Each structure stands twice: as structure tokens, then as C-alpha cells.
Amino acid sequence: MGVPTAISDLRQFLTLLERRGELHRITAEVDPHLEIAAITDRVCKGAAGGQALLFERVRGYRVPVATNLFGSARRAAWAVGVNHAEDAAERLAQGLAGAGGETSENRMRCLLQSPEFAPRSQQHGICHNVVMDHPDLFRLPALHCWPGDGGRYLTLPQVYTCHPDGGIANCGMYRVQLSDSRQASIHWRSSSDAARHCHAWHKRNLPMPVSIVLGGDPAMMFAAAFPLPPDINEAALAALLRGHPMDMTPSKHSDLPVPAHAEYVIEGQVWPGETATEGPFGNHTGFYQPAARVPLMRVTSISHRPDPIFASTVVGPPPMENCHLGKLAERLILRLLHIDHPDIVDIHMPVEGIFHGATLISVKPGTCGRSLLQALWRSGPLHAARLLVVTIDSDQRDPATFFWRTLNRMEPGRDLLVQDGRLGIDATIEPAGLRVLRPDTDITALVQRRWAEYGLD
Numbered sequence: 001m002g003v004p005t006a007i008s009d010l011r012q013f014l015t016l017l018e019r020r021g022e023l024h025r026i027t028a029e030v031d032p033h034l035e036i037a038a039i040t041d042r043v044c045k046g047a048a049g050g051q052a053l054l055f056e057r058v059r060g061y062r063v064p065v066a067t068n069l070f071g072s073a074r075r076a077a078w079a080v081g082v083n084h085a086e087d088a089a090e091r092l093a094q095g096l097a098g099a100g101g102e103t104s105e106n107r108m109r110c111l112l113q114s115p116e117f118a119p120r121s122q123q124h125g126i127c128h129n130v131v132m133d134h135p136d137l138f139r140l141p142a143l144h145c146w147p148g149d150g151g152r153y154l155t156l157p158q159v160y161t162c163h164p165d166g167g168i169a170n171c172g173m174y175r176v177q178l179s180d181s182r183q184a185s186i187h188w189r190s191s192s193d194a195a196r197h198c199h200a201w202h203k204r205n206l207p208m209p210v211s212i213v214l215g216g217d218p219a220m221m222f223a224a225a226f227p228l229p230p231d232i233n234e235a236a237l238a239a240l241l242r243g244h245p246m247d248m249t250p251s252k253h254s255d256l257p258v259p260a261h262a263e264y265v266i267e268g269q270v271w272p273g274e275t276a277t278e279g280p281f282g283n284h285t286g287f288y289q290p291a292a293r294v295p296l297m298r299v300t301s302i303s304h305r306p307d308p309i310f311a312s313t314v315v316g317p318p319p320m321e322n323c324h325l326g327k328l329a330e331r332l333i334l335r336l337l338h339i340d341h342p343d344i345v346d347i348h349m350p351v352e353g354i355f356h357g358a359t360l361i362s363v364k365p366g367t368c369g370r371s372l373l374q375a376l377w378r379s380g381p382l383h384a385a386r387l388l389v390v391t392i393d394s395d396q397r398d399p400a401t402f403f404w405r406t407l408n409r410m411e412p413g414r415d416l417l418v419q420d421g422r423l424g425i426d427a428t429i430e431p432a433g434l435r436v437l438r439p440d441t442d443i444t445a446l447v448q449r450r451w452a453e454y455g456l457d
Contacts, residue, residue, distance in 0.1 A: 004078045008247065009261035010215040010311055013079065014066065017052050022075055024051040031059045032152070037145035040067040040314045044321055048072055054309075061141040065310045069218065071321035076328045079218035080241040088241050089331035095240060096335060104336040104380070105229045112236035118245060119235045125249030125260030127216075128303045135302040136181045140214075140264065141310050146282030150291055152178045153281070156313045158213040158224045159186060160256045161197040164204060169256055170194060171234040173224040175315075176212060177278045182299045185278035186210070186270070187292075193230055198270055198295060207269035209254035210297050215263030215311050217246060226329055227356070227381045252301050263308040268299040284354050286317040318351040326351065333381045340380060343367040348396040358387040360396040367392065369426030373417050377424070384422075391427035 007013050017023040024043075030036050036055055043050035049072035055065040070076045073085065082088045096104070099111040111117075132139070142152040154176040162169040170193035177185045188194040201208035213220075219238035228234060235246040235257075248257040253267050279291035313321055330349045337344050348360045359382055363372065369390040376382045391406050406427040410416075417424035430436075451457070 004081055004083075007078075007081065007219075007242070008217050008244075009259075010066070010218065010263055010309055013069070013218050014052070014054065014309070016078060017069075017075065022051055022072070023054060025054045025056055027056050029057040029059055030055050032061070032065065032141045033144045034147065036065060036067065036312075037143055037314045037316075041316055041320070044068055044071050044314070045319060049075075049319065049321065049324060058141045061139075063141050063308055063310050065141050065143070065312055067312050067314060068321050069311065069313075070222075070325050073324050073327065076222075076324040079325075080222055080238070080328070081219060081243050082241070085328045085331045088328065089335050091241060092332050093335040093338075096339060104339040107339060108229060108336065109232055112232055112240065114236075116245075117233075117236040117239040119233070119239070119248040119257065120245045121257070122247055122249045122260045125247070125258070125262070126305050127213075127249065127258060127260060127262040127265050128252055129306055130304050130308075131252070132302045132304075135266075135299050137178045137184060137266070137299060137302070138181050139302075140178075142178055143312050143314070145314050146288070146316065148280055148288050149282055150177060150277070150279045154178070154184075154212065154214065154312075155315060156214065156221060156311050158216070158220060158259070159188070159194060160211040160213065160251075160258060161194045161208060162256060163197050164201050164206060164208075168231050168233050170197065170231075171220065171224045173221070175281060176297075177281075179276050179296065183276065184212075184266075184268070184297045184299065185276040185294050186212075186297055187278050187281070187294045196230070201270075202272040205272055207271045209251070209256055210268055210270055211251045211254065211256045211258050212266040212268075212297075213258050213262045213264065214266075215305075215309060216259030216261050217242065220246060220259055221311075222325060222328065225325065226332070252303060262305070263311065264302065264304045266299060267301040267303075268297040270295045270297050274298075282316055284315050284318065284320065284322060318354075323351040336381060341372060341375065343372065346396055348399070348402075350399055353387065356382070356385055359385050359389070360399065360402055361388060361390045362396045363390055363392055363428060365392050367428055369415075369428035370417060370424075373424035373426060374419075377419060377422060386421070387423050387425075389425045389427065 052069050053067045095111045096107045099107040101107040101110050144152045157176050158171050159174050174188040198208050219242040223234040223238040239245045247260040249260040258265050274296040275293040276296040278294040280288040283289045343364045345362045396402050410427050415426045
């Protein structure tokens with residue numbers, strides 16, 4: 001099976017999926033209010049994550065909706081131009097090995113500043129071929145996913161912002177609720193680059209330009225959600241993984257670069273002091289995230305490709321398609337951790353922990369687990385994890401065995417570390433005076449040789 005490096009947009013990705021039997025077209029009319037999400041949820045929880053879905057007849061709209069694009073390990077890898085997640089991780093590791101700097105952040109910064117990963121600028125992108133005379137968000141088939149949601153959402157957006165002094169634009173994946181036909185509320189974390197940019201614009205009493213992109217190269221969708229350090233170009237990460245530079249074009253009403261082959265580009269401004277109520281939102285924790293006041297974006301322009309395709313995802317209790325993107329990210333994060341913490345052997349982010357919320361870490365014998373926990377919480381991609389478990393001689397990808405070994409060698413008074421609402425478990429210390437239980441090797445070999453004689457199989 002060839003490596004899918006030639007992809008540059010959503011349509012080529014859908015063609016690849018269909019050719020490889022990974023896309024199912026639904027021709028029956030479906031409702032974007034709850035029905036599409038319910039179908040997607042059921043498919044996601046089926047065998048091997050099910051197929052990607054293309055809903056061709058969406059009630060009230062002429063635009064097809066694509067969901068579950070990344071809903072298997074194979075499709076998540078194909079999205080970034082490789083056949084397996086480990087191939088992407090190895091590509092990153094090789095690049096980091098040749099980059100300058102002592103820390104993973106410095107090496108990543110050096111690597112992604114290489115001219116070979118710089119975006120290719122196009123004067124006019126196909127994403128601007130059709131411009132709505134009267135911008136109207138309600139002409140987009142945005143999904144209402146769960147009955148208690150506060151409204152309809154863009155759940156797979158790339159949100160582009162930049163500091164007022166210029167520099168590298170940030171591309172983040174933040175959920176966007178449609179407030180009315182010309183307004184949207186954007187939920188970004190207070191620690192995000194978008195929030196930092198917004199604060200800088202508003203400190204000068206200026207509105208911040210924002211461009212929201214739907215579609216384009218799926219590698220950009222992955223890069224938008226990956227936890228990069230500040231002021232590192234997500235387009236460069238996508239180029240590294242994909243194997244060729246991203247084609248970018250200026251927004252119509254600002255200098256913000258957007259993918260030239262995007263399906264939709266929504267432009268607007270976030271004015272100082274203007275907020276809106278966003279939520280509730282049915283989250284992957286299995287609970288609704290409560291409604292809150294978030295920045296309000298006033299839409300000034302909507303442009304799109306001819307006959308656009310609307311890309312969406314459904315967020316909810318695992319397994320969902322974000323689980324497979326998370327496992328891909330996990331493999332890249334491990335390569336970064338190896339640079340800063342060479343005692344780490346491997347990691348596993350259980351989907352039940354919603355990835356960054358919990359990480360199981362196996363380390364080399366002799367590692368001081370407590371010191372490692374404190375270092376991981378100080379900085380790096382696991383700094384916000386609510387649960388970190390460090391142990392030796394365990395397969396962290398087998399959580400049942402991992403926790404069996406951890407819970408039975410841990411002494412709570414000694415091995416639990418609580419810091420700023422986060423819990424760490426240091427299970428690297430062997431219980432004093434106890435010997436590890438292991439079968440006799442000669443008897444194990446004997447049983448293996450005679451197994452057929454026992455008549456048990």
C-alpha cells in the first residue's frame with residue numbers, strides 16, 4: 001500500500017479513503033440536528049472505528065457533510081502522509097536529531113524554521129473562488145451534536161490569529177458556536193496562543209482579526225490540534241509530516257495566511273470587551289461543559305470553494321475519532337520527551353483519560369520517579385496532565401497489568417504526589433523485603449514442550 005504523501009486537500013483525502021474502502025457515502029436525507037451526530041457516534045463505536053462518512057443529502061442544505069475522517073489508526077496516519085503512526089514519529093525523531101538545541105522545544109523550533117518546511121505562498125487560493133454577497137453562518141450545515149448543547153458548532157475548525165506586532169500566525173483548533181448569522185463565539189483556553197494574541201490586540205484597544213478555516217490538507221487539521229510550543233508554525237509541522245510544504249494564501253481582509261485549498265474561510269474580528277455565552281457543550285469527558293462567556297467574533301466575510309464540502313467531527317465519550325488522532329500525537333510526544341527525559345522508555349495515554357489528562361509512563365530502572373513527575377509538571381506537553389503514573393518493568397500499553405503492578409508496589413504515604421490539583425504516582429520503588437514472583441524457567445519450558453500431551457487445546 002503506497003504512502004499517501006501527494007494529498008493537499010480534503011477532496012484528495014476523501015478520494016484516497018474511497019479508493020481504499022474507507023469511505024461510506026450516505027445518500028438518504030439526514031438532519032444536521034442530532035441525526036448526523038447519532039449516526040457518526042454509532043459508527044465510531046463500531047469495529048475498528050468504522051468508515052469515514054460522507055452525508056450527501058443534508059436536510060435544508062446543498063452542502064455535503066463529512067465526519068469520522070480520522071476514525072481509525074490507519075486513517076489518522078494517512079492524514080499526515082504515512083501508513084503507520086510510528087512512521088510519523090520516526091520522521092520527527094530524525095529531524096530533531098539533526099536540529100540544534102539542548103531541549104526538545106529548542107530543537108523543534110530550530111527544525112521547523114528550516115526553509116524546506118516554510119509554506120508556499122499563493123496570491124489567490126481556490127478557497128476564495130466564491131464569496132458570499134451577504135455572509136451568513138447559517139448557510140453552513142454546522143451540526144447540533146447532543147440534545148443539551150447550546151447550539152450548532154464548528155467542531156473541526158482551524159482558527160488563525162497573529163500578534164499585532166506581526167510574527168508567526170498561530171493555527172489552533174478551538175470549538176466555535178454559531179451565535180447568529182453574523183456572529184460566532186470561540187472557546188479558546190486562557191493559556192492558548194490565540195488568547196495571548198487577543199490580549200495583546202485588546203490592550204491596544206484594537207479588534208483582533210481572525211480567520212476560521214474548514215477543510216484543506218488534513219495534516220493541517222492534525223497540526224492545529226497538536227500541542228506545539230508558542231510561536232512555532234503549525235504549517236511547518238504539517239509540512240514535515242506530509243513531506244511537502246503547505247500552500248497558503250492571504251485572507252481576503254487581513255494578512256492572516258490560510259490554506260489555499262480550504263473548503264471555507266470565515267473572516268471576522270474580535271472586538272475588545274465583546275463576549276457571548278457559549279455552551280453547554282457535550283464533551284469527550286462524558287459530561288456537558290457548562291455555558292460560559294467567551295470572545296465574540298463578528299463575521300465580515302465568508303468565502304469558499306465551488307461546491308464545498310463541510311468537514312465536522314463529533315465529540316463525545318470514547319471511542320471517537322479524536323482517540324485515533326490522540327494516539328498519533330502520543331507517538332510524536334514520546335519523541336519530544338526522549339530528548340528532555342531520556343529515562344523515559346515509553347508512554348501510553350489511555351483514551352479514558354482524554355489523552356493529556358492521564359499518562360502512564362514506563363522508565364529505566366534507577367529512575368527517580370518523584371523527580372521525573374515534578375519535571376514533567378514544570379514544562380512540556382504533559383505539564384497539565386491531571387494524572388501521571390511512573391513505573392518500571394511494566395507494559396504501559398496493557399493498562400490492566402500496568403495498574404496491577406503499580407497498585408501493589410505503591411505505598412500511598414511515600415509515593416503519591418499532589419500538586420496544584422494534579423496527582424502523580426511514583427511506582428518506581430520496589431517494596432522492601434519482597435521478591436518478584438516469577439515462574440521456574442525450566443518448568444515453563446517443559447510445559448511448553450508437552451502442552452499437546454495435556455489435551456487442553
